[in-house]
Amino acid sequence: MAMEAAEIERLIKEALPDARVLIEDLRGDGDHYAALVTSATFAGKSRVQQHQMVYGALRGRMGSELHALALQTALPGEEPA
């Protein structure tokens, strides 16, 4: 049960076309990733809602094929340092 980083990025960009997606494969095992997703569509949304948008983009894979995705979301220009 693993997923390619490129596939994660593709699914997110399909749902959020303006998104910038930075993915790190934390253990090199295709199963534990950290992602920073930046999109203007997050404006006015709570952090929970922003994460729900990304999970929605992954269409049910989060929690099944994709065991662990440490997620951070941000608005353009407000990325964490």
Next chain:
Amino acid sequence: MNENAVFTRIQQEVEENPVVLFMKGTPMFPQCGFSAAVVQVLSEAGVKFKGIDVLSDPSLREGVKQFSNWPTIPQLYIKGEFVGGCDIVREMYASGELDQVLTEKDVPRAG
């Protein structure tokens, strides 16, 4: 339990207890690193919480994901409101936002 019964139970738990953590394992013996991390944060913040082990009940494990529209466990509720999973809770603790929320919502804390 059918879906309605599960939702009713979850609703009751989050209404009756100020802080509820749906987790894998128990606060004493977490069965997953992400659940353990949130237990750790809550302990450091001095928050009394009710831990609910979703591994003991498959219908609860799936039910809480639908209830919160959130695909993963752990899930933290404060005063009936879904706060987030491991990433959000850790981020909020690091930024001081969690303390702020606990204070605003008048959650009892240990000294």
